[in-house]
Amino acid sequence: MSEAPKSDANPTAALIVIGDEILSGRTKDVNIGATADFCTDLAIDLMEVRVVSDIEDDIVAAVNALRARYTYVFTTGGIGPTHDDITADAIARAFGVALPVNAEARAMLEARWKDRGVEPNEARLRMARIPEGASLIVNNVSAAPGFRIGNVHVMAGVPVIMRAMLESIAPTLKGGRKVHSLTVNSRVGEGNIGGPLAALQEQFPDVKMGSYPRMGDGTVMTELVLRSPDEIRLRDAAAAVHRMVAAEHRRAGLPDPDPY
Numbered sequence: 001m002s003e004a005p006k007s008d009a010n011p012t013a014a015l016i017v018i019g020d021e022i023l024s025g026r027t028k029d030v031n032i033g034a035t036a037d038f039c040t041d042l043a044i045d046l047m048e049v050r051v052v053s054d055i056e057d058d059i060v061a062a063v064n065a066l067r068a069r070y071t072y073v074f075t076t077g078g079i080g081p082t083h084d085d086i087t088a089d090a091i092a093r094a095f096g097v098a099l100p101v102n103a104e105a106r107a108m109l110e111a112r113w114k115d116r117g118v119e120p121n122e123a124r125l126r127m128a129r130i131p132e133g134a135s136l137i138v139n140n141v142s143a144a145p146g147f148r149i150g151n152v153h154v155m156a157g158v159p160v161i162m163r164a165m166l167e168s169i170a171p172t173l174k175g176g177r178k179v180h181s182l183t184v185n186s187r188v189g190e191g192n193i194g195g196p197l198a199a200l201q202e203q204f205p206d207v208k209m210g211s212y213p214r215m216g217d218g219t220v221m222t223e224l225v226l227r228s229p230d231e232i233r234l235r236d237a238a239a240a241v242h243r244m245v246a247a248e249h250r251r252a253g254l255p256d257p258d259p260y
Contacts, residue, residue: 010176059090077157102130112143139164
C-alpha cells in the first residue's frame with residue numbers, strides 16, 4: 001500500500017487511539033489533546049482521530065486506511081507486556097512483515113531490568129517485539145520503546161511516556177507553515193452573527209473562521225476564532241469580524257467588543 005502523497009500544503013496527520021479501556025470509559029483519554037497540541041506546534045494538520053478496540057482486524061484496517069491518506073499516522077496504546085497488547089502484531093500484519101524480538105530493544109529493556117533487579121520473562125519480552133524494517137522510538141521515562149515503520153509512529157498509551165515519545169520523534173517530522181490565530185468575543189448568540197460571519201468567510205476563504213458558543217451565569221457569549229498562516233490576512237479578517245460584531249452589539253444595545 002502506498003503512503004500519502006506529498007504536497008505544498010501543510011503535512012497532515014491522523015491519530016489512532018487503541019484500547020478497550022478507552023471505549024469502556026474506564027480510562028479517560030488525554031493523548032488526543034497532547035497530540036493535537038504537538039501537531040499544532042509543528043504546523044502539522046491533525047485531520048482525524050479514531051478510537052479502536054483491541055481487535056486486530058480493526059487495528060489493521062484503521063492503520064492501512066489512514067497511512068494511505070495522511071502524511072503521518074500516530075498510534076497510542078497496546079504495546080505493553082500483556083496478552084491484549086496487540087498493536088505491534090497488528091502493525092506488522094498491516095505492513096506484511098515479521099515481528100521478531102529486536103536485539104536493540106531487548107538490550108535496552110534488559111539494561112533497565114538489571115538496574116531494577118527485574119527478571120526477564122516471556123511477557124516482558126513482548127515489549128521488545130518490533131516489526132522488521134522499523135526503527136525504534138526511545139523515551140526518557142521508560143526503557144520500553146515505540147517504533148516507526150513507514151509513516152506510522154507507534155507509541156505507548158501511558159500519557160507521560162507517550163508525550164516523551166512525541167518529543168523524541170519531533171526532529172524527524174517535517175512541519176508546515178505556522179498557523180496563527182486571533183479571537184473576537186461576541187456577547188450575542190450565533191443566530192445573530194451566523195449570516196454575516198458566513199459572508200466574511202466567503203470574503204476571506206484563506207482564513208478559517210470558527211464559531212464557539214459559551215453559556216454560563218445567564219450570559220450568552222460567542223467566541224469567534226480565526227486561523228491563518230498569513231498574519232496580514234488574519235489581521236484584516238479579524239478587523240472585519242470585529243466591525244461586524246460591533247455592529248451587532250450596537251443593535252442589541254451592548255458595548256463594543258473587546259479588542260482582539
